[in-house]
Amino acid sequence: MIGFVDALTLARTKLRAKRILLIITVVVSGLLFGVLSTALFVATGITRSTESFFTKALDNRYLVEVQPNIPDDILGYGDGFEEPSKEVVEQLNSMQDAYIAKQKSIYDKYKLPFDKTTVTPILQANPFGGKDGSGNPIKIINRDSPVYQDYLKQRKQAYIKTAKNTVNDLKKIAGPAGATDYYNTRSISLQAQSTYLKDGKETFKPKTNDMSTVSYMDYLTSNVKDTTYVFTDQTLIKRFIYPENNIRKQTKDAIPVVLTTQEIAKMFATELGIDKRPTEPAAQVAWTKDLQQKANGYVYSVCYRSAGETALMQKTMQANTEIAEKRNDKNYTPPSLQYNLPTTPCGELTVKKDTRTPAEKKEAATQESIQKDLGTYQPLDRRLLKFQIVGSFTLADVTGQAQNATAYISYLLGPQYTNGSFIPQQLYDALPANVQNKDVLSQTGTGINADYELFENAGIKNTIVSFPTLTAARDFIKNDACEIYSSDCNKPFKASTYGSSYLAVDEISKFIQSIAPIALAIAMTIATIVIWITMARVIIDSRRETAVFRALGAKRRDIASIYLLYSLLVASLIVIFMLVAGFIAASVVESLFSPQATDLAKVAYGVFDDLEPYHFIGIDITALGILAGCIFGISIVAVLPPLWRNVRRSPIRDMRDE
Template sequence: MIGFRDSITLAHTKIRSKRIRMLITTIVSGLLFGIIGGGVLLFDGTSASVDRFADENLGGRYLVQGTPTIPADQAFPNPEDPALLKTITAEHAAYLEERKAAAKKYDIDDYDPKDEVPAVVDNPYGDPSIPAGQRKMVNQESVVWKRHLAEVYEKASANAKATPEAFATAARADGATETYQPKPLRSLALTFLKDGREDLTKVVTPEEQQAQMENGPPSSIESSELTLLDDELVSAFVTDPSTRGTPKGIPVLVPVDDVVATLGAQLGLSKRPKDSAAQIDWFREVKEKSNGVTFTECYRNAAENTRVEEARQQAAEIAANAKKPGWTKPSRILALPTTPCGEVTVASDTRSAREKKADANREAFEAQFEPKEAPRAELLTFQVVGVLPSDQSSMSGLEAVIGGIVGTRFGYGSIVPAGLLEAVPAALRGGDLLTKPPVTTTPDQMMFGPYGPDAAFIASFPTVEQAKTFLRSQACPGMDSFAGDVYYECGKAFSVGTYGSNYLVVDDIARQGRPFLIGILAVLFGIATIIIWAMMGRVIADSRRETAVFRAIGAKRSDIIGVYLLYSLWVALRIALFAALLAAAIAVAIEYLYAERATRAAQLAYGVFDGDARFHFLGVPGPVFWAILGGIMLMALVAITPPLLRNIRRNPIRDMRDE
């Protein structure tokens, strides 16, 4: 019988007797597991860093946004549908009768139904198998079509499941503590006044319009990309009010690159440097210099813009014809404003009482079918109260990856904090201009409510697990993203997704990469098992004589098994130790080389540098890492079992004679 201590001695002797073979086995197997273990360590560290930044990013909130799902046949009716064409044709006939009656009521003698925009027109893109004269489609510019859509959307909205109340109820059922609804202000169509000046006499040429469309506006300030958002969601970006003094206008948070693009020359700011370390200093400089700075925008509604265009045309007509004999000036002449964002005024009005009444009747006639607002012009002053991180999609490499994972993304251009806006005197914020719903909306906006599809609902959850639960509850079976009518058809009122930051990106990567990781581990374990099996088989084959001697002097089969089990565990321990050290070395090297750079990239993407959160690739090993090391031990036991069983069943006398 061989004692336990003797078994250890024998196992250790075998380790020392086959050093080259042992070294090769340890290195080859250890490399395989060390590389995969290093990847697991890096993933665990990155995941922990993402969680830290997500927690600090939005004050511990995990936000989910939901957009109403509307069936395509309601939101976008087929303009070639024969039934729809028949309906529109009938509605157009009724509309013409209404117009005739109204023309008679207001004494509009020159009204001609043929001047109306046709409700049905030829369709040049229709089915070529249909004769050209029969290929028709709805004219989406006609008044009848717009009225028809408004009625359809009104009925759909009355029966809609995707209401703010429904979203709040569903979110709170899964643990949401608060819900919000952004209010995009794009419909105001504000005009940025550079240096506070305005020149309405300058007419933009078609070439200039084309260039503007191709290049796009340089910033959200100049494109009127503004959104009213609750203070709680953006408080981290608002600077200390004491540093700005008395409010001077509408508070606004502007993306940092937009500040430089539009106000950079005024403030003496340089463009974003390429070096990430320099970018942090640059970000701080932009934030400091822009704090409290004001800029002006002009609001004019459609009625006032019509008057501006009329005044322009009159001015051009007068300039071209003033010296022509017999030419008569218009009886009413409008004058362009002389102050920035002023209202158009009446310079002269020589109309008779009869003419004024006729003009008033014509206006009433048109307003009966297309109600219009009274002309309004409002000069708005905005005051920068903080800067937001800009989209980092133009960056590449590590910065782009880190920025995409932990960056703050509101997706709404510049943001007006609703609470700060309420604190500003009404005279400085244009009354209710920014808070009331738009008077007119496009058809697609009608379907989603007064603020259109951009006004997604937002729910705040205290934990990431509750956010994930809500996301799962709102997703269609077997689907992770919005897919048109499928969402509506599976009974879901909202398409949902993360908001503010990609706090679930690591979870998504882990879920999608799990089958790949399992496959890689299976292959690695298989290769390592074969290597160790071959080595063990060779060792046992070379040890038949000594095994036979041990058996001859009284050692039991269990004693032999014990020696080789200790031997295999010792081999596995060496491989596991080498793999663990290699994995740690890989993670430490990546941490040393890239952690500081990743931290700067994360802070830039986050936009706030006052917190303690740092980005680390090296973290506390998770269960997967320990499972890999434990799997090495198990693998060694599996690898030694077949050759060991064959060995102990052999006849020791025959083995001694053969040797």
């Protein structure tokens, strides 16, 4: 049998025949696979850069936000929309009766007549209609009823007794999965009761709570106005806090906060002299640095007023408007008790005029006593809260992720939170009590969140779990918990990545894995056909040569090895073309986007020094090897049919063609 080198010598002469056809074959197949290799180079680059970026930025700390999976009915999500069961109706009615009885006894105590129709009903006709079997309107739970709140609380208490989703339960699951640390987070919202004091001054206007026109990004950047913060372990937001030696401006008389650069620019642009946020990544780096300098240590004030005082403020504002409007109306009787709005920031409301009769005064005092007895009395209270900016971060704009490459990169690398402000727990804990204002800052909200403490005290609370590797974090999210928004979750916990989209790398590879086989199949099919045609043409044109070789003593196997080697040579050319074309294309992508992406990465984490460039080109030897293997494979497949026909031909037939 012919030796390898000799077969190669003879095969190489074939490359010089049918040159145009060969060039077309190499270019067409090379370009097809070139597109794939470009995608591969770029995807590898993005994956590697993102991974190394996260390794550095996240300090090998892959955070997972874990929420206890509390069934919707326990939280009362369906109540007020669906018809309650007979048993529930019976229970609610008896609770309502007890409530009415209690109210009546209090009224009796003050020797006042009690009208039970003034009590908020527990059931009400479904405002959306519907009738039951006997033609009566369907009744649903009235969520505004105080009895319903009690009922819900009882239901939660019953649930807590048997719940299997406490922090301890979590540790039993996450511990074996590799979790190293567990952190508490706790959000506060004083939205309804706080006012941002622009330039330290308080302005008075009726509170509105219209969220319908607010975008998600607006919502995430109205924390200063709404006083919504998340208490978070300092370790988790360490990289956002300005370096220790720079916090010389920090005073100990204000609550330290970390805000988004977006919100700082929105709220304090004039005060701090911050320009509009540029769109160019390179300019963003400079802008972010400038903002950090200027925002560091900035103190702003917010006035907190208790629910009672907030209500009184609203009432006073309404009364003042009414009095002014009806100044000339002789039939108008102004209220007998009038207040002045505060004259100092977050000051007290003072009595402007009190013309109440003794009976009116007594009635008011009695009402207050009744409210106290019922536990619904709201005292008048106010607090001037001072906050100081000690850190910032740039929130990824998730809405822009699909728009272009830079938007995608900033989505990929940027911090991702469902909130836009933090209070670093340790810095807060170090403050004097009068600055902490714990009684105010422990309020957690109303409605569904009202019983947050009930769960928290039972250890059922949101927890941030830290894993040392991406794999451990991913496996925990995938195997041990449901997705955060899943509606049919059978596991005790729901989980998602926290703080960044480090699993986006998985998304990329998942996307590639889903699309790669199709793209590869298309490229392989077309390339096989092209190579087949070429091989068949070359082999047919070489029939006489084959016959001569046979006459000179070549065995069928010798002829086969020459053509197989020829097809492998063609495949090698295609592989070279593919690699060169792919590398050039990926280099173009690299030069177009790498500087921008590197800047975006810097902006994303506010890390400006020694951050490795973000690359769009990476070499995955295995994947490239598979691509090359596919090309060699199809070349062999493509040469076999014409070769099979060729070696079976009688050499004499091809000699005689002369």
